[in-house]
Amino acid sequence: MRRGIAATALVASLALAATACGGDDSDSESGGPVTITYWDTSNATNEAPTYKALVKEFEAANKGIKVNFVNVPFDQAQNKFDTAAGSKGAPDVLRSEVGWTPAFAKKGFFLPLDGTEALADQDKFQPNLIEQAKYEGKTYGVPLVTDTLAFVYNKELFEKAGVEVPKSWDDLKKAAATVKDKTGVDGYWASTAGYYAQPFLYGEGTDTVDADAKKVTVNSPEAKKAYGTWLSLFDGKGLHKADTTADAYAHIQEAFVSGKVASIIQGPWEITNFYKGSAFKDKNNLGIATVPAGSTGKAGAPTGGHNLSVYAGSDQAHQEAALKFVNFMTSAKSQETIALKNSTLPTRDDAYTDKVKADPGIAGFQTVLPAAQPRPALPEYSSLWTPLDDELPQIAGGKKSLDEGLGDAETAIAKLVPDFSK
DSSP states (O other): OOOOOOOOHHHHHHHHHTOOOTTOOOTTTTTSOEEEEEEEOSOTTTTHHHHHHHHHHHHHHOTTEEEEEEEOOHHHHHHHHHHHHHTTOOOSEEEEETTHHHHHHHTTOBOOOTTSGGGTTGGGBOHHHHHHTEETTEEOOEEEEEEOOEEEEEHHHHHHHTOOOOSBHHHHHHHHHHHHHHHSSBSBOOOOSHHHHHHHHHTTTOOSEETTTTEEOTTSHHHHHHHHHHHHTTSSTTBOOOOOSTTHHHHHHHHHHTTSBSEEEEOGGGHHHHHHSGGGSSGGGEEEEOOOBOTTSOOOEEOEEEEEEEBTTSOHHHHHHHHHHHHHHTSHHHHHHHHHHHOOBOSBGGGOOHHHHTSHHHHHHHHHGGGEEOOOSOTTGGGGHHHHHHHHHHHHTTSSOHHHHHHHHHHHHHHHSTTSBO
16 A cells, blocks of 8 residues: 655656557557556656566567556556546556455456466465455455555664653653653654554454444444544644645655654655665664554554556457566566565565565564454455545544544445445
């Protein structure tokens, strides 16, 4: 899962307009190379160059296949693919966020991959990630990278303040106050985005919905307690006030990498950016730990990441080329390359080579993966954070009370899963 990736809509629109999408090419009929289109949703600056280089490697090894690489801003890709697939003009391969995979599979947009070349190495992937790529028993994506949220902190500032990594949210409040007293900088800066508030729900043993019981639980007593704790971390010594602006993500990130705040909650997709900051020129200064626990003693964050999925609307020649491409991009060698260049987490154990594990960021996030919570098998699940992205900033900014905001979020979520009760 990524949040706050900046890109210009104009550039994306021009790129997409120039793209020949899946099944529309006549190249294979004329006996020439098959050209497949790949929509890459990685960060255009920090990650995409690595994927582009791998595409060139693939083309060199597969002379009969050309790949039209298109980088689509992550925050636009889901809607763009939904529109394109509905009109039979989607790319042959999509780098799909794990939450999108079952949703698009339900609509019939993705090709089942079981028994295909794309999943030839299925037993090499982490089983829980393969399971998360399934819908109604069939697999619709091959895990490319995985992630979760962690408590990331500035070791030097924590040591200067004489505080330890917090085990609970109450511990964090105390640590933040001490960091402020001892160093003069804020100890913690929280996000108002729904995805980043998810660990608070897990800490109270709940979620936005109970998929098994088909019930909306975002306004339950447990959820209110969770969001109450989340809200309390915007007010107090060493706790940065809520940023409800459109650039909040960038503000929080910049403050952390420049040493102006001692800790945040963040994912491994920002590791390369951490290392570019003045506070982490020494990579070993980056501390990574499991997110603090709630009152139940439970601690965890959502499992995120991206799969590679194949468009069901492409013709046979394009699908066969796409399956070969997916197999190449998710191979152990390719995943090792991606990890070394982008500091993202592989999805298969044989890609965690000694070189990969030598990166302290990757090694640190690997230790928190066991606490990652799998998402329920609910196609609509990833869309449930959107109402929270609307309501939580208003709550944190004082425009709505906690009860009013969660009530409005409950109403909005109920519309997304109309067969669920409140």
